[in-house]
Structures are given as structure tokens and as C-alpha cells.
Amino acid sequence: MGRISEILCLLLVFSVSLTSSQKIIPKSRSLSDLPGGALPILRVVYCATSGYQRALEQYIVLLNEKYQGEVQARGEPFQHSTWSRYVSRSLTALKLGLAALLLFKVNLLGRLQSRFPRLVEFTVNNRMMVTMSIFLLISTLESRLSATGHFEIFYNDVPVWSKLASGRFPSPGELFQIIDNQILIKNTPRLSL
Numbered sequence: 241m242g243r244i245s246e247i248l249c250l251l252l253v254f255s256v257s258l259t260s261s262q263k264i265i266p267k268s269r270s271l272s273d274l275p276g277g278a279l280p281i282l283r284v285v286y287c288a289t290s291g292y293q294r295a296l297e298q299y300i301v302l303l304n305e306k307y308q309g310e311v312q313a314r315g316e317p318f319q320h321s322t323w324s325r326y327v328s329r330s331l332t333a334l335k336l337g338l339a340a341l342l343l344f345k346v347n348l349l350g351r352l353q354s355r356f357p358r359l360v361e362f363t364v365n366n367r368m369m370v371t372m373s374i375f376l377l378i379s380t381l382e383s384r385l386s387a388t389g390h391f392e393i394f395y396n397d398v399p400v401w402s403k404l405a406s407g408r409f410p411s412p413g414e415l416f417q418i419i420d421n422q423i424l425i426k427n428t429p430r431l432s433l
Contacts, residue, residue, distance in 0.1 A: 285316055287388050296315040343367060393410070
């Protein structure tokens with residue numbers, strides 16, 4: 241009887257070691273098989289006046305290559321505050337109005353029958369230089385109002401990257417790691433205590 245129990249113990253240990261040495265390879269799942277049914281959405285909010293649309297297009301091409309259409313990537317321009325838009329538009333109107341007055345030699349002070357201040361004489365005598373200076377100065381002010389530098393990435397409306405906070409764009413590897421981590425977080429079972 242002692243021999244039979246020894247043989248059974250050896251068989252049990254041998255069978256346990258066989259099952260533990262076999263690697264279980266999980267079936268690869270695509271993102272569309274994930275719970276929830278809907279594809280994840282990667283939304284990028286970018287500053288349209290800063291020229292970040294090209295960076296957005298490059299990221300979308302990279303995402304389509306890696307995830308093959310299983311992540312919806314879309315971009316939308318950053319919406320400036322209302323006062324900023326109005327001030328910028330009024331500066332544009334002021335710039336165009338002053339340029340038109342100078343280039344067409346409209347003399348608003350001539351009707352007052354008084355001597356022109358030196359500044360007015362200088363602007364009349366140097367119309368082109370003053371017009372270009374006005375354009376440069378007001379265009380600089382407009383760009384400071386409208387170019388915010390926004391390039392923020394949201395994964396299912398959760399902020400995952402901000403160029404304003406980090407000071408740089410994410411590398412493609414960082415972007416893929418962010419998406420993979422978000423997918424992993426979404427699919428990790430929650431423990432209730």
C-alpha cells in the first residue's frame with residue numbers, strides 16, 4: 241500500500257509540473273472585440289493658427305497604420321474665447337482701415353484747417369513704410385491673441401496629453417503607449433470589496 245501512494249504522489253507531481261510548464265497563450269483580441277462595443281475615440285484639440293494640423297495628420301496616419309482603423313482619431317481646432325476673437329477681428333478691421341487711409345492719401349485732418357502734427361506729416365511722406373509697420377505691429381498682436389499653442393489629446397474624453405503642460409509633442413512611441421495603457425485600464429477587471 242505504501243508503494244501505491246508513492247506512485248500516486250509522483251504521478252500527481254509530474255502532472256502538475258506538466259500543466260504548469262505549458263504556456264497558455266491568450267487569444268489575440270482586436271479592439272473591436274473589447275467590452276463596450278464602441279471603438280475608442282482619440283480626439284486631438286489643436287491650435288489651427290499655429291500650423292499644428294500637419295502634426296495631427298501625421299499622428300492620424302501613424303494610428304491608422306498601427307491600429308488599422310480600430311481607433312477613431314479625429315481632430316478639431318481649439319475654440320478661442322469670445323473676447324479674443326472679437327478683439328482679433330477688430331484689430332484686423334483697424335489694420336485694413338488704416339492701410340486704406342494711408343495708401344489712398346485720405347486727409348482727415350485737412351478739413352480742420354490747422355497745421356498737421358509732425359507725426360501726421362511723417363506718415364503722409366512715408367506712407368509705404370508706415371503701412372508696412374502698422375501691418376507688422378497689428379499682425380503681431382493678432383497672432384498673440386489667436387495662437388495659443390494648444391495640442392491636447394483626449395482618449396474617450398479623458399485628457400492624456402497636453403503640449404501646454406509638457407512643452408512638447410508626444411513621440412509616436414509615447415502616443416502608442418498612452419493608447420495601449422488606456423486600453424489596458426479599460427479592460428482590467430474591477431475588484432469590489
